[in-house]
Amino acid sequence: MxxxxxxxxxxxxxxxxxxxxxxxxxxxxxxxxxxxxxxxxxxxxxxxxxxxxxxxxxxxxxxxxxxxxxxxxxxxxxxxxxxxxxxxxxxxxxxxxxxxxxxxxxxxxxxxxxxxxxxxxxxxxxxxxxxxxxxxxxxxxxxxxxxxxxxxxxxxxxxxxxxxxxxxxxxSTRDFPPDLLDELAADVLRAWQRRKEQVRLTLAPTGRDPLVLGEDGGPTVSGAMPDLVRWLIGRGARGLESDSGDVPGIPRWF
Missing domain, CATH: 1.20.120.450 (dinb family like domain)
Structure with missing residues (x-):
């Protein structure tokens, strides 16, 4: 030993x-x-x-x-x-x-x-x-x-x-605890804020109030919270819709 x-x-x-x-x-x-x-x-x-x-x-x-x-x-x-x-x-x-x-x-x-x-x-x-x-x-x-x-x-x-x-x-992010999904999304936003990323985006989780980022919110991306989080953490855009057509590119998480 x-x-x-x-x-x-x-x-x-x-x-x-x-x-x-x-x-x-x-x-x-x-x-x-x-x-x-x-x-x-x-x-x-x-x-x-x-x-x-x-x-x-x-x-x-x-x-x-x-x-x-x-x-x-x-x-x-x-x-x-x-x-x-x-x-x-x-x-x-x-x-x-x-x-x-x-x-x-x-x-x-x-x-x-x-x-x-x-x-x-x-x-x-x-x-x-x-x-x-x-x-x-x-x-x-x-x-x-x-x-x-x-x-x-x-x-x-x-x-x-x-x-x-x-x-x-x-x-799948659909296996993640719901409160963990919320905190992962918040962590991504905190990382963008620390790096002073200029993000214009509105997140619209199904059944929840939208979250506006930037002065005018930019394009709206909607979908189930697990799918939104998967996209925010850089693991692909699946099951999402955007009012601008294609789901926009976003800054990296880390």
């Missing part, structure tokens, strides 16, 4: 452990449910199916799985930072991230599946062990933003749910 594993075991102690009352309960529930969803879609793929293309240009399904696994490890480093106060960035460099994904994608199928399973278990353990005050400790994302450690739950939520779509084997 390594010193790190021994330290983890000592923290765990005997018996059951629970999240701190200060933990972000809603986001952790989304992240854990999304992890189970991603795991189910992964388990539906045969070993040879892992070699198939994903929805992400230039990436196979193997790349998506490796990315999701190593993302859990990167978030674990942020939780270590929050717990100890010692700076441990998500990645030493963008090159480290890309190298990890490339190497992970080349693993044998069993090892690649293990990477996902082990990393998500470790991340969940770190969440459970994080003391209350540490949830508000500031850490830095890979994009350079300073955020409280509680943001890691939302960061992971996005990764597992959205990349389940990218496996391209039947995952």
């Amino acid at each position: 390594t010193p790190e594993e021994q330290a983890l075991r000592e923290r765990q102690g005997p018996g059951a452990r629970y999240d701190s009352p200060d933990a972000p309960a809603r986001e952790l529930a989304w992240a854990r449910r999304g992890t189970a969803y991603f795991a189910r879609k992964l388990n539906e793929l045969s070993d040879t199916g892992l070699d198939g293309p994903s929805l992400l240009p230039g990436w196979s399904r193997r790349h998506v799985i490796a990315h999701v696994g190593y993302n859990a490890r990167a978030l674990t480093r942020l939780l270590t930072w929050a717990r100890t106060g010692e700076e441990t960035p998500m990645y030493a460099s963008p090159q480290q991230r890309d190298t990890e994904i490339g190497l992970g994608a080349s693993l044998p199928a069993r090892a690649l599946r293990h990477l996902f399973a082990h990393s998500e278990t470790h991340l969940n353990t770190e969440w459970r062990d994080l003391p209350g005050p540490a949830w508000d400790a500031e850490v830095r994302t890979a994009q350079g933003r300073l955020v409280p450690a509680r943001e890691t739950a939302w960061m992971r939520t996005r990764e597992v749910w959205v990349h389940a779509l990218d496996l391209d084997n039947g995952a």
Whole structure:
């Protein structure tokens, strides 16, 4: 047993452990449910199916799985930072991230599946062990933003749910919890606002009040909320209608 594993075991102690009352309960529930969803879609793929293309240009399904696994490890480093106060960035460099994904994608199928399973278990353990005050400790994302450690739950939520779509084997935004769909749409709008994107658009979810973006709202895009969110997060325009004819192009999410 390594010193790190021994330290983890000592923290765990005997018996059951629970999240701190200060933990972000809603986001952790989304992240854990999304992890189970991603795991189910992964388990539906045969070993040879892992070699198939994903929805992400230039990436196979193997790349998506490796990315999701190593993302859990990167978030674990942020939780270590929050717990100890010692700076441990998500990645030493963008090159480290890309190298990890490339190497992970080349693993044998069993090892690649293990990477996902082990990393998500470790991340969940770190969440459970994080003391209350540490949830508000500031850490830095890979994009350079300073955020409280509680943001890691939302960061992971996005990764597992959205990349389940990218496996391209039947995952659908129609499987997403309705409140998660609302928060994903809000997250896209926040990202556009941070980057000062000039967006003129009216979103008209079925059965709900429209949302006007920009001074005059621009073209109106209407459809069911799951289909609107799929489009907003860059995974294709299906089941949508636009009063301008074609569904317009929009800025990227990340």
